[in-house]
Amino acid sequence: MGITARGVGLLVAAVVLLGAGFRFAYPELTLLGAAAGTAVGYAAVVAAWRPRLEVTRHAEPDRVARGEAASMTLTVRNTGRLRAASLLAEDRCGHEAVPVPLLRLRPGRDTTVQYDVPTRRRGVVRVGPLRVTRRDPLGLVALSRPYGGTVPVWVHPRIHALTAVPTGAGRSLDGRVDAVPHGSITFDSLREYVVGDELRRVHWRTSARVGELMVRENVDTSLPRIVVLLDNRAAAHPERRGGVAASFEAGCEAAASVVTAAFRADLPVVLLLVVPEPATPERGTAEDGKAAARGALAGWRSRLRRGGDRAADVAPDAGAAPGGPLDRLAAADLVDDADALRATTSLLRRDRLGDTLVFLTGPGGRGDLGQVGALRGAYPSVVVGVFGAAEPTPPGAAGLVVVDAADGAEFAAEWDGVRRW
Structure with missing residues (x-):
């Protein structure tokens, strides 16, 4: 109060x-x-006096590309039985306050307000809670209370159409990709039998040992697999205006474009960040944060190892489904961690998550291309996108295919112009 x-x-x-x-x-x-x-x-x-209000809100849509229209519909219902409510209220939409008129809201009645959600910047816009202020008629005392929860609106990076997709060193057995003449199907794991499984896939020896039917689960290792690695280190994107690094925003757009193009080509794709989990203040020192980041790296390593090609992280809606890679790109932010790239490249070399690696970085990351180039033994095709550099990257740097671009649209044009992956 x-x-x-x-x-x-x-x-x-x-x-x-x-x-x-x-x-x-x-x-x-x-x-x-x-x-x-x-x-x-x-x-x-x-x-x-605390009015009894029921607050519901609905975002339409709740996932949009940067610059697209999104609206929030807020409904406030007076669930009290005795008196009407005349209140001052405002809804929190990101960093902005939206006034909500609640004049003479009678018991059992509701009022609906619709307003636009700002989508000028990539990120997660938190909408809510509703702040209701109760004042006396003389304006002597004011009391504010929150009502309802928060609803996130995911502002994804813009997606630029890519006509070319790396086919890798493998070949799809169903004829989708014909880069090389050979392919194979490799054993991945055992699982319990379910109705509809072919009996020829039953592993009889294990079934006899455990007492129930176990089926071999295979993966097509010849299907080209694309790994998109986005450099979210603060040192890689040193130039910022208004708290926004244009090179990092361009990298996010490029990552979203590659992931979407791979999905449309029906190819497995994995999206990773150089620093998968930022260090938070409650973790203590910087060394604690680095240890947590390495732990998160080990986490996605084991998760991808268990899932094989099925850990493509791409949902049926081109990665726009809840929890998909575009959501992670919307929530991605720059993190200070000088050793993260070394730890990430070490794990990528050890686990070999695919055969095509796409590394997207800013002008501050050009000095680390040697670490990425060392992965060519594990990844036959390595493509590097450098954004916001004042000068072009020397051709053939570290034996990599390098695409210099100022923004996502220029990256898409340069990407489609690459003749040999």
Whole structure:
């Protein structure tokens, strides 16, 4: 509960009047002081009344590309039974406050407000909670309370159409990709038998040992697999304006474009960040944060190892489904971690998650292309996208295919111009 400046003044006046009235035996001053004190007390009681409100909100749509339109529909219902509510309310939409009129909201009635969600910047826009302020008629006391929860609106990077997709060193057995003449199907794991499985895939020896039918699960290792590695180190994107690194935003657009193009070509794709989990203040020192980042790297390593090609991280809607790679790109931010790239490249070399590696970085990451180039033994095709560099990257740097671009649109044009992956 907060007392306004008017309330403070009236409360001070009440004390002075009561003191003067009692001290000098002026009943008129005492009466005025008592009236002022009573008014402040009444205002506190009125403001303390808690209206019973039910708040629901719906985003349409809740996932958009940067610059696209998104709206929020807010419905406030008075679930009380006794009196109408006249309140001041505002909804929180990112860093902006949206006024919500709640004048004479009768019991059982509701009011609906619709407003646009800002999508100028990539990220997650948190909408809510609704802040309802209750004031007394004299404006002496004001009390604000939150109602309802928060709803995220995911602003994804823009997607630029790519006509070319790396086919890797393998070949799809169903004829989708014909880069090389040989392919194979490799054993991945055992699982329990379900109705519809072919009996020729039953592993009889294991089934006899465990007492139930176990089926071999195979993966097509010849199907080209694309690994997109986005450099989210702060050192790789040193130039920022208004807290935004244009080179990192361009890298996010390029990553989203490659992931979407791979999905449309029906190719497995994995999206990774150089620093998968940023260090938070409660983790303590920078060394603690680096240890946590390495732990997160080990986490996605084991997850991808278990899932094989099925850990493509691409949902049926081109990665736009909840929890998909475009959501992770929307939530991605720059992190300070000098050793993250070394740890990530070490794990990529050890686990070999695919045969085509796409590394997207900024001008500050050009000095680390040697570490990425060392992965060519594990990844036959390595493509590097460098964004925001003042000068072109020397051709053939570290034996890599390098695409220099200023933004996502230029990256798409240069990408489609690459003749040999």
